[in-house]
Amino acid sequence: MTQQRVVEPVQEWLLAQGRCTGCGESLEEAEKQECQGFWMVICQCERVFIYDARTGVYRRRALRGVSSWRGAY
Numbered sequence: 001m002t003q004q005r006v007v008e009p010v011q012e013w014l015l016a017q018g019r020c021t022g023c024g025e026s027l028e029e030a031e032k033q034e035c036q037g038f039w040m041v042i043c044q045c046e047r048v049f050i051y052d053a054r055t056g057v058y059r060r061r062a063l064r065g066v067s068s069w070r071g072a073y
């Protein structure tokens, strides 16, 4: 029996709805900044997501490089 990672279904669902996984606010109205072909979406609760305009998908930001990323603007 293999043990698979649980994929946090609620958060995945929220992102699929274009909503913040932290506070549930719509990311449509969040601050966005273009970044190398993607959009950084900064929620009111300061969580940051990536929006891929080509696919229309929101993603959680990768955890690596957080500090340099955050200081870029």
Ligand SMILES: [Zn+2]
Pocket: 020, 021, 022, 023, 024, 025, 043, 044, 045, 046, 047
């Ligand atoms: Zn939020």
